[in-house]
Amino acid sequence: MIVIKLIWESIRFAIQALKSNLTRTILSLLGVTVGIFAIIAVFTLVDSLENNIKNSLSFLGNNVMSIDKFDYVSSGPEYPWWKYFRRPNNSYSEYTFLSSSVKNADAVTIFADANVTIQAGNNSYSGTSLKGVAFSYKDVYDVPIDVGRYFTELEITSARNVIILGVKIARSLFPNSDPLGKEVKIRGQKYVVIGLFEEEGEALFDTPSKDEACMIPYGSFTKLYNVGRYGMGPSIALKGQEDDTGLISLENEVRGLMRAKRGLKPTQEDDFSINKSEYIMNTIGSIFDVISGAGWIIGGFSILVGGFGIANIMFVSVKERTNIIGIQKSLGAKNYFILFQFLFEAMFLSLIGGVTGIIMVFLITFIDLGSLELILSLSNIILGLGVSSLIGIVSGIVPATLAARLDPVEAIRSA
Template structure:
């Protein structure tokens, strides 16, 4: 009850300081407000981006490993001239892996042809990614269909002229009608649409099936060189749920070295890419952004902390005789200390809550004004309040300690 009473009185004193010295108090709290705003905005943005990244990783498959020519990265110390000499992932590699891998739920061979234009009567759509994949594509990638069905094993094996299309393609070519059963021309051949992918929207990694047209690999083999450098061939392997992705990667490395007949002293002439590589690189970037947020916000909070300390010293001076009267009536030193310390915390909390309110307003503007959702979660709210309390304690301790040590007789005579 004593602490609650102290806290209530401290908020009243803090409010009185705000009311009587509006400009001084406002300028002092502005530093806390800006600091909390900066730090929490950075953390909220990073958490939002990290959450979106995790959704992207989950879509690709956190257990999925891609056998490719080029390792993911492409910046810093990246010896591209060395990787250029590597062979592409081949159908021979794919067939051998299917026979020998034991830790996978699915293995598929995939190629892609970007920026194609599709037409149907008077309608057309640009920027379509035409891809072809072996039958187990549905086991290595996560997707849903809004209409139609996936390839049958017979259609994949025979290379039938059928395809699946993304939601944007269906809307662009067949507005207000079903796309299933229609025929369009792809790679110079007429193909029948048998299914439509559910609308996804583009994620952080730029992965989406909205503008994807998927063909059976054996159909594409009759038209183009599916092992050619122009089509970025890759083999996707999704590991079993109860097996760590590192174990899948280790097995793949051993098998691929055997398939490529590499001696123990030779380097790998293939890349094993996984989504954790991307998330790890982005986590490093997020860590740098977090540090920058702490530094920028820290300077503002430091200025605000000095401002609150100044307010508290003035408050102690103005209420010295009141402190003397309280002590003469039996108030203990810790009571005086806690009274002024809670007042400093209350001032700092007001600044912190204002900063959080501005962040919340920013999230609403971003979400409803620009259709870009930024999430202010409870963890960041608690972080902002905690920082405010810590700054209040640090800024108010010495003024409160000075007040607690005042001699009651001298304090009463001070006025």
């Protein structure tokens, strides 16, 4: 009950302080408001950008590892292109070998892709990403089908000429009709449409989208292109097990199997790259950590100014209420009662500034930024309120301590 009374009395005194000199209070709280707004706005923008980018990179898969000629993360002038170009392409036999040998993967698949022009009657769509996949592709990567179905195992093994289209392609080729069961033509080969991917919509960056992609069986893809050791290089991808943190076990196993399959001696370096989607995700995360740090620095200066403003209000409040403090003490009020009374008041004043800053951030989330959707998360709201409370406590601790230590006789005489 005493805590409730303290809080209520502190709120009442804080409201009186607001009313007694509204302009002074607003100017003092402005620093906290701007500081919280800057920090939470930066965090909201960073979180929204990070989520949008990671969603745009969803085609890399989750907990997925791929075997390629090139590294995902290596670049720059020191990048040894000549060494990677000389590496052999993956082969279908290596895919079947890994499928039957690997123990630490939930699924293994192979795929190859190319850019093509797809036709249907007098309509055509250029720049289409065509992917030839094995049946297990759906077990490694997400393949959301909106209309129709995925390939059957028989269609994959017999290399049937069937295709799944992205919605943009389907709308362009068949603007006034249902594309299912219709024929399209790629490099002279006819394919029957059996499904449509779910629409992904516009992405923040120009990343591969299923809206402008199509998919056929791997065997059917090899009818269009020379794929393998001396042609186009396919990728082999593996889905790691949930308990394999960082895919360490799978990476070690795959490296040993691939070296054995290719007959590499112990002294020879790998002639393949093992790429994990977490490489790119970690790089993105580190970039946004730097941006978040900059947000703390920018907002920190404003909060520091706001903290001094609240401390100034509390010193004035102690001075104005010295007589009241003396009366409270003469009636038996303990030092901690006076201390908590002013601390709660400082925290309440700081929370007003913090809540105002959070409301301002919430309002900017309604601004239309195209494909970037700003979302104010609960964690950021809690962070803003927590920082506001902390600033209130730090700013109010000295004035509250001075008030608690006042001599009741001297305090009453100050009137």
